[in-house]
Amino acid sequence: xxxxxxxxxxxxxxxxxxxxxxxxxxxxxxxxxxxxxxxxxxxxxxxxxxxxxxxxxxxxxxxxxxxxxxxxxxxxxxxxxxxxxxxxxxxxxxxxxxxxxxxxxxxxxxxxxxx
Amino acid sequence: xxxxxxxxxxxxxxxxxxxxxxxxxxxxxxxxxxxxxxxxxxxxxxxxxxxxxxxxxxxxxxxxxxxxxxxxxxxxxxxxxxxxxxxxxxxxxxxxxxxxxxxxxxxxxxxxxxxxxxxxxxxxxxxxxxxxxxxxxxxxxxxxxxxxxxxxxxxxxxxxxxxxxxxxxxxxxxxxxxxxxxxxxxxxxxxxxxxxxxxxxxxxxxxxxxxxxxxxxxxxxxxxxxxxxxxxxxxxxxxxxxxxxxxxxxxxxxxxxxxxxxxxxxxxxxxxxxxxxxxxxxxxxxxxxxxxxxxxxxxxxxxxxxxxxxxxxxxxxxxxxxx
Numbered sequence: 001x002x003x004x005x006x007x008x009x010x011x012x013x014x015x016x017x018x019x020x021x022x023x024x025x026x027x028x029x030x031x032x033x034x035x036x037x038x039x040x041x042x043x044x045x046x047x048x049x050x051x052x053x054x055x056x057x058x059x060x061x062x063x064x065x066x067x068x069x070x071x072x073x074x075x076x077x078x079x080x081x082x083x084x085x086x087x088x089x090x091x092x093x094x095x096x097x098x099x100x101x102x103x104x105x106x107x108x109x110x111x112x113x114x115x
Numbered sequence: 116x117x118x119x120x121x122x123x124x125x126x127x128x129x130x131x132x133x134x135x136x137x138x139x140x141x142x143x144x145x146x147x148x149x150x151x152x153x154x155x156x157x158x159x160x161x162x163x164x165x166x167x168x169x170x171x172x173x174x175x176x177x178x179x180x181x182x183x184x185x186x187x188x189x190x191x192x193x194x195x196x197x198x199x200x201x202x203x204x205x206x207x208x209x210x211x212x213x214x215x216x217x218x219x220x221x222x223x224x225x226x227x228x229x230x231x232x233x234x235x236x237x238x239x240x241x242x243x244x245x246x247x248x249x250x251x252x253x254x255x256x257x258x259x260x261x262x263x264x265x266x267x268x269x270x271x272x273x274x275x276x277x278x279x280x281x282x283x284x285x286x287x288x289x290x291x292x293x294x295x296x297x298x299x300x301x302x303x304x305x306x307x308x309x310x311x312x313x314x315x316x317x318x319x320x321x322x323x324x325x326x327x328x329x330x331x332x333x334x335x336x337x338x339x340x341x342x343x344x345x346x347x348x349x350x351x352x353x354x355x356x357x358x359x360x361x362x363x364x365x366x367x368x369x370x371x372x373x374x375x376x377x378x379x380x381x382x383x384x385x386x387x388x389x390x391x392x393x394x395x396x397x398x399x400x401x402x403x404x405x406x407x408x409x410x411x412x413x414x415x416x417x418x419x420x421x422x423x424x425x426x427x428x429x430x431x432x433x434x435x436x437x438x
Contacts, residue, residue, distance in 0.1 A: 035142065036149035052178045055146060056186035059139075071141075077149065080142050 021049050023099065025057060026084060026092040029067055034079040058082050066091055117170060120147050126180035131187055139187055147173055191266070195258070199265040205298065206257045209305065211250055212424065218242075218249035220417045221324065227410045228329055228401045296366035303363035310356045317345060321398070330400030337395050344390055351383040377426055384422040388415050 001009070024047045028038055035055050042049045061067045066088035069080050084092060124143050128136040150173040155166060177183060185192060195203050222242040230237070322332040336345075358376040365372075390396050391411050402410055 034149070035146040036153065040153075050178075051146070051150070051176060052183045053186060055142065056183070059187065077145060077152075078141065079145050079149070 017048070020047060021054070022057065022061070023092070023095045024049075025054070025061065026066060026088055026095065029082050029084045030089070030092070032081040032083045034072075034081050038082070061088070117167070119167075119170060119174065120144060123147075123174050123177075123180055127184045127187070130181070130184045135187075143177075143183075147177070150176070194262040194265070196265050199261050203257065203261045205301070206261065207254070209302070210257060211253055213309075214249050214253040215246055216417060216421060218246040220414070222246065223413050224397075224401070224410055225324075225326055227407075227413075228326070300363055300366050303359045306359040307356060307363070310352050310359065314349060314352050317348075321401070330398045333398055333400070335398055335401065337398050339399075340394070340396060344396075347386060348390075351379065351386055354379045355383065373429055377429060380422050380425055384418050387418050391415050391418075 021042070024042055024045070025038060028041050028045075033041065035051075035058065038058070039049060039051055039054055042054070058067060058069075062069055062082065065085060067082045068085050068088075069082045072079050072081055124140050124147075127143060128140050131139060147170070151166070151170050154169045154173070219242055222245045223238065226238050226241050317334060317336045320332050320334055321327045321330055355376070358372060358379060361372055362376075391414055395402055395407075397410065397414075
């Protein structure tokens with residue numbers, strides 16, 4: 001792969017990852033997650049995420065009403081836990097359906113185009 | 116929380132809205148603590164120096180606090196966004212040349228009228244200096260006005276999308292005003308404004324441009340100029356206005372209309388050239404210097420420059436719209 005192709009790939013991967021991280025965060029927040037636990041969950045699941053984009057993203061999703069948050073001060077360190085709201089669960093389910101459809105479409109396209 | 120983390124968190128939150136700062140500060144602090152303790156947990160060494168090193172690594176991983184702050188802030192990170200950018204380019208393309216030409220013409224006329232023995236270097240120097248200032252001022256004004264307009268509409272398209280209820284869009288909501296028609300209307304509107312300004316020239320006193328001392332505040336035009344010339348001038352302007360009104364109302368630049376517009380422009384230029392070269396059109400007090408002839412010639416050159424530029428622009432737009 002030449003240098004230009006590598007640059008183009010990096011740009012497209014970033015675009016792809018941006019949407020994926022939103023979807024993955026919603027899926028992961030079906031169970032209560034605080035910032036660092038979500039980061040670890042996503043990383044362990046193979047979805048590389050940068051901390052400095054994940055935390056602001058959580059707040060944006062909360063503003064959109066897809067997540068709800070609560071501070072837990074009972075532990076040694078206070079943590080803000082994010083959980084999926086009802087509408088967040090609907091959005092996550094819809095995204096999941098789209099994801100499966102896309103996966104099936106891309107697989108079919110890939111097979112059709114393979115000599 | 117260590118002093119370093121505190122400084123970092125302050126750097127992130129100081130550009131954010133006041134009401135959201137405490138919550139975001141607490142969240143980032145908790146996150147940093149989590150990250151630091153998670154890394155320390157994997158390490159046997161828990162000395163203060165080692166903790167400080169790990170903390171530094173974590174903060175560096177979170178990156179530039181200004182960039183993190185930008186991520187938290189939902190405000191647009193641009194002054195002129197994609198929605199307003201075409202208008203910005205259009206304004207620059209039309210207004211800057213007009214301002215430049217006007218500035219050159221005004222400076223040349225005023226310098227020739229006020230200095231009895233003008234040196235070409237002085238004329239060029241004064242004109243270039245004033246024209247550059249006028250262009251920069253116009254650029255700044257256009258940028259600020261469009262930038263503020265863009266901000267007040269909050270990114271325009273994005274906000275419109277948010278305001279529109281999802282799933283309720285029908286074909287009736289389609290914005291049928293294509294950008295081509297809007298541009299023609301805007302250009303025709305601007306053309307009408309110029310025509311009105313041109314029509315008012317015979318009445319404008321020299322005091323309006325701070326050169327009233329040259330002819331005791333009378334007009335720029337020779338008061339002894341025959342009425343027929345003025346009537347002819349206004350008649351040509353009326354024809355030009357009629358063409359612009361047709362463009363504005365039909366929102367289209369049909370070849371026939373563009374052709375008539377071009378013919379009227381050229382005829383007007385010929386009329387003005389004859390008027391300027393056969394008699395003193397400008398007020399005699401403004402042209403009684405040794406450079407009066409040069410003034411007339413420069414005015415004629417400026418008129419033809421504007422006309423040719425206008426014809427070329429019209430032809431380019433017509434050619435682009437045919438594609």
